[in-house]
Amino acid sequence: QVxxxxxxxxxxKPGTSVKVSxxxxxxxxxxxxxxxxxxxxxxxxxxMGWISAYNGNNGNTNYAQKFQGRxxxxxxxxxxxxxxxxxxxxxxxTAVYYCAREYYGGRVDYWGQGTLVTVSS
Amino acid sequence: DIQMTxxxxxLSASVGDRVTITCRAxxxxxxxxGWYQQKPGKAPKRLIYAAxxxxxxxxxxxxxxxxxxxxxxTISSLQPEDFATYYCLQHNSFPYTFGQGTKLEI
Numbered sequence: 407q408v409x410x411x412x413x414x415x416x417x418x419k420p421g422t423s424v425k426v427s428x429x430x431x432x433x434x435x436x437x438x439x440x441x442x443x444x445x446x447x448x449x450x451x452x453x454m455g456w457i458s459a460y461n462g463n464n465g466n467t468n469y470a471q472k473f474q475g476r477x478x479x480x481x482x483x484x485x486x487x488x489x490x491x492x493x494x495x496x497x498x499x500t501a502v503y504y505c506a507r508e509y510y511g512g513r514v515d516y517w518g519q520g521t522l523v524t525v526s527s
Numbered sequence: 528d529i530q531m532t533x534x535x536x537x538l539s540a541s542v543g544d545r546v547t548i549t550c551r552a553x554x555x556x557x558x559x560x561g562w563y564q565q566k567p568g569k570a571p572k573r574l575i576y577a578a579x580x581x582x583x584x585x586x587x588x589x590x591x592x593x594x595x596x597x598x599x600x601t602i603s604s605l606q607p608e609d610f611a612t613y614y615c616l617q618h619n620s621f622p623y624t625f626g627q628g629t630k631l632e633i
Contacts, residue, residue: 441623443571450628451563451571451614456621468621471528504570512559512618513577517570 408432410505410518417524418495425491426521428505435459435486439508442479442490444501445520452501455479456508457488495525529553531617533626540605540631548600548613548629555595556619562591562600565628566611574613575600605631 413427428440442454455469457479467479478491488505502520509515530553540546550560558578563571573582575591578598588603602609610633615626 443625451565451616451625453616453623453625456623470622506571508618512623514561514616514618514623515573515576515582517572520570 408507408516410507410516412503412505412518412521415522415524417526420496420525420527422495423491423493424495424523425489426503426505426523428488428490428518430486430488430507433507435481436483437509440479440481440488441506441508441514443504443506445504446498446501449501454490454503456512457481459483459488492523495523497525499523500525528622529556529617529620529624531615531624531626533615533629535629536627537630537632539633541633542605542607544605546602546605546631548615548631550593550598550600550615550617550626552596552598552617552619556617558594559617559619560591560593560598561616561618562589563614563616564609564611565614571614 409431411429416424418424439458441456444452458466459481476493480489502522504520505518506514507516532551534549560578562575565571574585574589579591590601592599613629
């Protein structure tokens with residue numbers, strides 16, 4: 407069955423970076439994309455960006471303007487794992503970060519369980 | 528960017544009620560829209576894709592409609608497990624955008 411398993415919770419200090427992983431299984435990783443979404447405490451869902459894991463797409467990405475310059479999304483097709491790195495962390499980056507599978511021009515179906523990132527001095 | 532305006536932001540209803548949630552897009556998005564249900568502490572779960580197609584395994588009391596700029600999610604007869612928060616997501620163009628969410632309460 408399709409599974410996306412994310413790395414565990416993190417506590418980070420302001421100004422540092424975090425890298426969240428998303429291990430995919432149960433489907434052909436290189437025929438899909440991965441979307442990243444975050445949710446601050448008590449708030450709604452916020453789209454962060456997308457990366458293609460498609461063969462030959464060389465890891466094409468698209469990031470929300472809000473995160474441009476601070477976020478990098480990558481994939482490792484040998485381990486079927488996607489990564490999201492967010493730099494220069496601030497307290498308002500405290501959120502649950504989700505990865506999700508994307509296909510067919512943006513349809514997002516299966517989600518990871520979420521990773522809580524807490525930014526605190 | 529395409530703005531998704533979701534209404535209402537909250538809704539009180541009873542078991543057995545029929546409820547409708549609306550998302551309006553700031554520009555036409557064809558049928559590039561999905562609906563998601565989220566329960567506290569859990570990841571979102573897709574209910575509807577392509578505006579009106581029911582996700583496999585989702586009860587048939589859930590339905591979606593619309594195209595262009597106006598979309599609705601309808602729950603025909605609320606069950607206790609349906610009390611949750613619902614979001615729409617447009618994926619017509621980057622950046623993808625969510626509606627603000629609708630919290631469905633007893």
